[in-house]
Amino acid sequence: MSTVKPASAVNSVSVRAEKAIYLSHFTPSMTAPETLEAMLVQREPLLQRSLGNVLESLRTGSSHHTLFVGPRGIGKTHLLSLLHHRLSQAADVQGSSLLAWMREEEWGVTSFFELVLRILRTLDASYPELEIAGRTHPVYELPLKEAEKLAESILLEVLGTKRLVVLLENLDDLFEQLGDQGQKAWRAFIQNHNNMVLVCTTPSLFAGVSLHKSAFYGFFDIEPLTELDFEDVVSLLSKIAVERGDHELAAFITTSEGRARIRAVHHLAEGNPRIYIIFAQFLSAQALDELVPAFMHTLDELTPYYQARMKELSGQQRKIVEYLVNYRGAAPVKQIAKSCFITQQTCSSQLKQLKEKRYVRSIEQGRESYYELCEPLMRLCMEVKKQRGEPIGLFVDFLRIWYTQPELHTMLRDPEVLRRMDLRYLERALVLTKDTSTDPKVQAIYRDLTQASANAHTQAVFDLIKELASVGADESAAWMRFGLPLIQSLHKRRTPVPPEAVSAWADAVTNLINTHMANPDHKALLALAAEERKLIGRLASAWQQMNSGVTP
Amino acid sequence: MKPNPGGILQLNDIVGRDSVVAYLQATLEQQSILLVAERRTGKTHVLEKFKATAPANWVVIKRDIGAIRSAPEFVQYVMADLYPHLEAKTNFRNWLQSLGEQLGGAQIGPVKLPNFATKQWKQILGDAIAHLDENTAMDRVVFLWDELPWMLEIIAKTNPQEAMELLDTLRALRQQHANKLRMVFTGSLGLHHIVRGLKEQGYNNTPVNDMLSIEVEPLADSDAAHLVERLFVDNHMTAATQDLFEETAKALDCIPFYIHHVVSALLKNPVLIQQPVDKQAVSAAIAHGIHSSDNPWDLQHYEERTLAYYGKQRGECLALLDAVASSTGTLPITDAVRRAKAAHPLIEQQQWIELSRLLERDHYFLRHANGEIGFKFTVVKRWWVWHRSLAMVPAGASQ
Numbered sequence A: 001m002s003t004v005k006p007a008s009a010v011n012s013v014s015v016r017a018e019k020a021i022y023l024s025h026f027t028p029s030m031t032a033p034e035t036l037e038a039m040l041v042q043r044e045p046l047l048q049r050s051l052g053n054v055l056e057s058l059r060t061g062s063s064h065h066t067l068f069v070g071p072r073g074i075g076k077t078h079l080l081s082l083l084h085h086r087l088s089q090a091a092d093v094q095g096s097s098l099l100a101w102m103r104e105e106e107w108g109v110t111s112f113f114e115l116v117l118r119i120l121r122t123l124d125a126s127y128p129e130l131e132i133a134g135r136t137h138p139v140y141e142l143p144l145k146e147a148e149k150l151a152e153s154i155l156l157e158v159l160g161t162k163r164l165v166v167l168l169e170n171l172d173d174l175f176e177q178l179g180d181q182g183q184k185a186w187r188a189f190i191q192n193h194n195n196m197v198l199v200c201t202t203p204s205l206f207a208g209v210s211l212h213k214s215a216f217y218g219f220f221d222i223e224p225l226t227e228l229d230f231e232d233v234v235s236l237l238s239k240i241a242v243e244r245g246d247h248e249l250a251a252f253i254t255t256s257e258g259r260a261r262i263r264a265v266h267h268l269a270e271g272n273p274r275i276y277i278i279f280a281q282f283l284s285a286q287a288l289d290e291l292v293p294a295f296m297h298t299l300d301e302l303t304p305y306y307q308a309r310m311k312e313l314s315g316q317q318r319k320i321v322e323y324l325v326n327y328r329g330a331a332p333v334k335q336i337a338k339s340c341f342i343t344q345q346t347c348s349s350q351l352k353q354l355k356e357k358r359y360v361r362s363i364e365q366g367r368e369s370y371y372e373l374c375e376p377l378m379r380l381c382m383e384v385k386k387q388r389g390e391p392i393g394l395f396v397d398f399l400r401i402w403y404t405q406p407e408l409h410t411m412l413r414d415p416e417v418l419r420r421m422d423l424r425y426l427e428r429a430l431v432l433t434k435d436t437s438t439d440p441k442v443q444a445i446y447r448d449l450t451q452a453s454a455n456a457h458t459q460a461v462f463d464l465i466k467e468l469a470s471v472g473a474d475e476s477a478a479w480m481r482f483g484l485p486l487i488q489s490l491h492k493r494r495t496p497v498p499p500e501a502v503s504a505w506a507d508a509v510t511n512l513i514n515t516h517m518a519n520p521d522h523k524a525l526l527a528l529a530a531e532e533r534k535l536i537g538r539l540a541s542a543w544q545q546m547n548s549g550v551t552p
Numbered sequence B: 001m002k003p004n005p006g007g008i009l010q011l012n013d014i015v016g017r018d019s020v021v022a023y024l025q026a027t028l029e030q031q032s033i034l035l036v037a038e039r040r041t042g043k044t045h046v047l048e049k050f051k052a053t054a055p056a057n058w059v060v061i062k063r064d065i066g067a068i069r070s071a072p073e074f075v076q077y078v079m080a081d082l083y084p085h086l087e088a089k090t091n092f093r094n095w096l097q098s099l100g101e102q103l104g105g106a107q108i109g110p111v112k113l114p115n116f117a118t119k120q121w122k123q124i125l126g127d128a129i130a131h132l133d134e135n136t137a138m139d140r141v142v143f144l145w146d147e148l149p150w151m152l153e154i155i156a157k158t159n160p161q162e163a164m165e166l167l168d169t170l171r172a173l174r175q176q177h178a179n180k181l182r183m184v185f186t187g188s189l190g191l192h193h194i195v196r197g198l199k200e201q202g203y204n205n206t207p208v209n210d211m212l213s214i215e216v217e218p219l220a221d222s223d224a225a226h227l228v229e230r231l232f233v234d235n236h237m238t239a240a241t242q243d244l245f246e247e248t249a250k251a252l253d254c255i256p257f258y259i260h261h262v263v264s265a266l267l268k269n270p271v272l273i274q275q276p277v278d279k280q281a282v283s284a285a286i287a288h289g290i291h292s293s294d295n296p297w298d299l300q301h302y303e304e305r306t307l308a309y310y311g312k313q314r315g316e317c318l319a320l321l322d323a324v325a326s327s328t329g330t331l332p333i334t335d336a337v338r339r340a341k342a343a344h345p346l347i348e349q350q351q352w353i354e355l356s357r358l359l360e361r362d363h364y365f366l367r368h369a370n371g372e373i374g375f376k377f378t379v380v381k382r383w384w385v386w387h388r389s390l391a392m393v394p395a396g397a398s399q
Helices: A005-011 A033-038 A044-060 A076-089 A091-096 A112-126 A132-141 A144-159 A171-193 A230-243 A247-253 A256-269 A273-280 A285-311 A315-327 A333-339 A344-356 A376-385 A393-402 A405-413 A415-420 A423-434 A440-454 A458-470 A475-492 A499-518 A530-547 B018-028 B043-053 B071-086 B090-099 B121-134 B148-158 B160-176 B191-199 B221-234 B244-251 B256-267 B270-274 B279-291 B300-325 B333-341 B349-361 B378-387
Strands: A066-069 A097-102 A163-168 A196-202 A221-224 A360-365 A368-373 B033-036 B058-064 B140-146 B181-186 B212-215 B365-367 B372-375
Touching: A033 A076, A033 A230, A044 A066, A044 A076, A044 A091, A044 A163, A044 A196, A044 A221, A066 A076, A076 A097, A076 A163, A076 A196, A091 A097, A097 A112, A112 A132, A112 A144, A112 A163, A112 A171, A132 A144, A144 A163, A171 A196, A171 B058, A171 B148, A230 A247, A230 A256, A230 A273, A247 A256, A256 A273, A256 A393, A256 A440, A256 A458, A273 A285, A273 A376, A285 A376, A315 A333, A315 A344, A315 A360, A315 A368, A315 A376, A333 A344, A333 A368, A344 A360, A344 A368, A368 A376, A376 A393, A393 A423, A393 A440, A405 A415, A405 A423, A415 A423, A440 A458, A440 A475, A458 A475, A458 A499, A475 A499, A475 A530, A499 A530, B018 B033, B018 B043, B018 B181, B018 B212, B033 B043, B043 B058, B043 B140, B043 B181, B058 B071, B071 B121, B071 B140, B071 B160, B090 B121, B121 B160, B148 B160, B148 B181, B148 B191, B160 B181, B160 B191, B221 B244, B221 B256, B244 B256, B244 B279, B256 B270, B256 B279, B279 B378, B300 B333, B300 B349, B300 B372, B300 B378, B333 B349, B333 B372, B349 B365, B372 B378
Parallel strands: A066 A196, A066 A221, A097 A163, A163 A196, B033 B181, B033 B212, B058 B140, B140 B181
Antiparallel strands: A360 A368, B365 B372
16 A cells, blocks of 8 residues: 555654644634644635724724634634734734733623623733723722723723724623623623724524624624635645644645545544544544544533533424434435424424524525534534443544555554554454445545536546545546536536546446456446446447447 | 624715715704614714714714613713713802712713712703703704613613603703704614503603604615725725626615625625626625525514514514515505405405505605505515515506
């Protein structure tokens, strides 16, 4: 097989040139800003735009409030951390504003008054020279109504002519705790003094900002954070490898084989950056023993959140969510309804509500709607909790995607690896790698080939088939399946069909016919679908008859 | 200017509001104003512009009072806002001292108020306003009270009597100080809904019948097109055709909030930064605003609120809205009623006409000079037709 990075790592356990960088997968705010900058993928235009909006607010006296929306782990904190970093570095910010970066853990705030106190405390930590703590002492001696007004007055006094940029996580939670009165008080403060610029995050849109009757309706510029696509993921993992000084791994990532493995991990992680950040640190064998505890730690931290979200649901809705957790993919309404023992009508209405609450999303395919969970981490949390001491399916999948069969064998023989890793994971992965018909790398490439050929992306089809070859799969079978759809979709778009696409497809069909004539049970033919195999069989016999001079 | 949907704009960026601001000023010479409009039409920006351009001898005090919880607290804020304009007057200072301990009250901004917790709020408010007459340099004192209905709603929840008294007190003050005092009430919630609630609890007065109701309308066509153009130019976007600005403005009912939203969405599309923006791209951005499951403009609200606004008449209300929405053009009210009657045959003609009037007041319908009615906002109409899966019927056809 290849002399790729993971195998070589197994053989050179003690030789490492990696930088000891700290990549907190759960709290990016604890990671060095330079590292976060280096690891930024896809989001630079968004970051630039948000930064530009804040700077314009500070420069002109307008107020542009931004709300980043995306599921857990999508990279909201990463973005906010970088925004804070860049704002702290901007010369024109320092004289004209104060920055209050509210940490995501600190919400015990049930009124606008408490929020003001929390902002003052945050500012005190960042700007000790303002001696804010001393000024707030009298607040605690007053009756509540007067204390509220004094706290606001102190904040105004601290700010003077400066403006306050508030960077705040989980606005949905905060709004819930503030209630209607607290939200209106906050809005009134902003409208009356126009000295506050908000940059906030939320895992999903919520009534407090999206409903017409809410105090903050239409107040924010909503910036949805999209999942990373495949090329983003390649770029992210490559950047992490470079950042760690692991140039060998960085080089491997760009090869067809590296891309094939990442493509399969990509389907496992569903575009969620937090999962990649965790995986990225364990792409070498000696760190594998830390993968399971690190991942479990992340999931442990998230579990109470998802459990609380499940409690918000009705019995039927929970049943649907649990079904989708187990199903691990997008399912049509009919199938969900049948599996949950409810009518299609009820199921549709429950799914509509779940969609509004951002638990599920729908994918339209023809006249049918497929539903899947919005947050991959939710599925993983619930799945892992059900394992009860058994090897976690996700890690087994990861091992079998990232390591080849010989590499896994080498690891199984390495006492150093075995000392640090649960043997059952390696054994289970090895058993699965032997079942080539369900190789996740091949499955992932096939899924992307379906898209690429239907969208007439010729170069992508060539690249993907090259990836297939790099993981030992048969190229001809792929050309047989996707060559014709590619040519047809090019025709439909009135795009010239590249001759190399036609010849690759024709060569593949010819190869398969020849293979069939030599050995109808050849492994390459088994990779074909039944209909394709039949077709090749018919073509082969027609060919043989033509060669023998018999008219079919 | 960057697109800024929902944020606060700097004065130079508030486009096309000069005429309504001038109208406000001319009206306030004579009387107080009830400023009404749908949410996000730009009321607050109109007030900001008015405040910034008011005559030098006018004192304009603007405050969002939406979170105030009681009449005494409201009076505290009025006192704090008046203080800078009266503090130099000896009689005012003496009066303040006579109220109580100077150090005992709340601090609002830089102003430390006396402790008048035990005094009658109505009396204090009346006395404070009376001191305005001492300052002859002030020709008009205008209070711009944003979100007044929210404040009244909060007060009425625990003390409806106090909410009624506050409305009556403010009316009485306007009468007593008609030569100098002016008020502008505005808010996200219609004041008539609050008054209607109070009437159900025994309130019989008409607290704002001395105020002129002025509606903040969408921008004029040319101003809206200019706003689109300016947002394009300032953000380095080019239009594929010259009429794109007018068409975009028109498709968005010339409402600045939607215009900012759509330009912001276009700007976020990396493809459109490199190539001219065409009608197709604009239509896609507008369609996303109207049809997306994210529901960024919460157009659902227009259906949901009929439950609270029309109660038992909701069925008829929806039928009439469906009838007008499904018409390709405007239609005579008799035709609209005829179409709606198919679902509710027992409703009297007069009730339909009254319902149509209420729908006009609540910004659903617009009645044209020829007497025909149509949806006021095409954005709402498009959403209504799509959401309720209505089949379109030519205006003259029978259904």
